[in-house]
Amino acid sequence: MTATVAIVGGGYGGITAAQALDEDFDVVLIEPKDAFVHNVAALRAVVDPNWAKWMFFPYDGLLKRGRVVRDRAISVEAHGVRTVSGEWIGADYIVIATGTTYPFPAKVYSDHAEAGIARYHRATEALGRAERVLLLGAGPVGIELAGEIRSTWPDKHITLIEPARDILSGGFIEGFDEDVADQLRSELRRQLRDLGISLILGDSLRHDPPTSTGIKSGFAASTWGGTSLTADIWFQCYGRQPVSRVLSRQLSGAWRTDGRLSVMPDLRLPGQSRVFAIGDVTRTQALDTAVVAMEQGGFVAEQIKSLAGGGDPVAYEPSQPLFLIPLGTGGGASYSPDGGILDAETTTLYKGNDLFLTKYCEIFDVPNPLEDS
Template sequence: MRTTVAVVGGGYGGIAVAEQLDDVTDVVLIEPRDAFVHNVAALRGLTDPQWTDRLFLPYDRLLTRGTVIRDKAVRVDATSVTLGSGTRIEADYIVLATGSAYPFPAKAGTEDSATAKSRYHATREVLAQSGRVLLLGGGPVGLELAGEIRTAWPDKSITIVDPGDEIVPGDYSDEFRAELRRQLDAMGIRVILGTRLREQPPSEPGEAKTFTATLHSGEQVTADIWFRCFGAVPATGYLADDLAVARQAGGLLAVTADLRLPGQERVFALGDITAIPEPKQAGTAVGHAAVIAANIRALVQGGGEPTTYRPGPPGIVLPLGPHGGATYAPDWQNHVDPATEAHIRQQAKEREDSLLALNILGAEITSQLKGRHLNIEEYAELLHVNQGEG
């Protein structure tokens, strides 16, 4: 008899672990959405109509042997997953990959792709008519959205407000932030740090309504539209029985070095829902998936020591539109062969050459890494979809 693996969640890590175990187990991928959503490109999907449909890729070609069930897990214990429909799926192994919720437009916020596409198109039309844009949040989402808006509409007024003392919080270098600030200034994007709005705007995010907001600093900012660019919430409320003890304040899950829930031999977790202190990124979830797939494969085949996960140094690829942005990669030279390193150095202009010495890849290389194509090809290939097909 073959082993059943229930993968709860069809995001980046979920599809990766499901695909990697498809040949040795009976995979059941449980996902309430009707299509995989390439959230990495969601902000461009808002500003560029040619990208909107490309965000959504079908699941039906992901697995050769396994099954994709469109439903929501409402209860998960150590041996089974109960769905919203009432169906109970017994499983030998369970992988929790439910990710996190995040305000629109960074995530679609709906399970139906047609509804999501309509929302992106409608919000774009409203945004196009709004001359002054306010973005609340100076993290990666706020900066990236600012860059996409500036690329699509060069004449708009764009203001970012964040209560922190620096943009892009995390273990990144001051030089990296300085390079981003330099590019934001050159793009005419204003950044106000160390303060917040005294009251919430009188309109909903993405709604056209002119208002003047007063900051705690006393300054006033007038905008025609605003977006919330903070507030990830891990989706872990479905845990039951002994699994619930892994849930920490805020919803993140404690995991062991081999990405199991503490005290559980056959329940794993990956991606945004883990309490591992590292950036919550698509690539990180895919890295978790490789470790979990290796461990389940070893358990099924009866041999080998568990594979452990070791977070790498903090790194981020942060585009500001298709042609701007910066990458912080403190160990980049350890991940490329000599020919690739030589090519990167050759591609770097005089300023970018000086950035390389600081482990920062400048706008041109960031554009090549992510800014132009937003990694769509690799996930389309994983899902066996022609590029852009959805």
């Protein structure tokens, strides 16, 4: 009999594990969305309606043998998963890959690709009519979104407000050498300035904006530091939350106070021999990136193959971090352990143009729209 692997969450980590195990195991991928969301392209989708369509990939072409169950897990237990529709999916191995939520536009809440595309299209249309754009939060999302808007609309007034004393202070590059982090921040600040993007650091709005995010409706605001401003539209560029409330009481010892899941060095939940967790929902030494989630998905697939063959688990060694922040289609800065701080040109080469679309077209076995256009 072939062993069953239940994978909870069809994001970057989940699809990688599912595909790697498809040939040798009965894979059940549990995912409420009707399409994989290529989040890496989400901020381009705010300014370019084509990208809003291209970033959703139906799951049909992902697995050859396994099945994708369109459902939401509500209780992961040691030997199976209960879904919101009441189905019990018994499994020999379980991989939790439920990731994080993030306010629009970094992520979409809807489980329907059509609704997600429509949400991005409405935001693009509203942005097109706005003259003054306010972005709250100068982490990777706020910075990248500012670059996308500038690239598309050279004349808009863009203000980025960050309560911390510097950009990229929300923990994304935590663990980086301080000198490297400072160089990266300073290069990005320089480019933002050259692009005419106003950066207000160490300050925040006295009151939340009176309008919903992504809607064109003018308002005035002031900061605690005494700056008064007006904007026609704003976007929330902070507020990531791990999706970890899927554990049964039996497994709940893995919950951390920050909402992430603790994992052992081999990425199994503490005390569990066959339940793994990967990607953004976990707390490991690795960066919260799609690259890492995929690496961990591949690693866990190998672990499961080894365990099923009577082998022993081994520890996960995170690869060296690669951190990319494009500013539109021609700017940005990055860090790689081999190359140090990478300039705008190299960042564009890595991420700025195709946003890794080609790779996901291959994974989901669909035509590449960039080759057709």
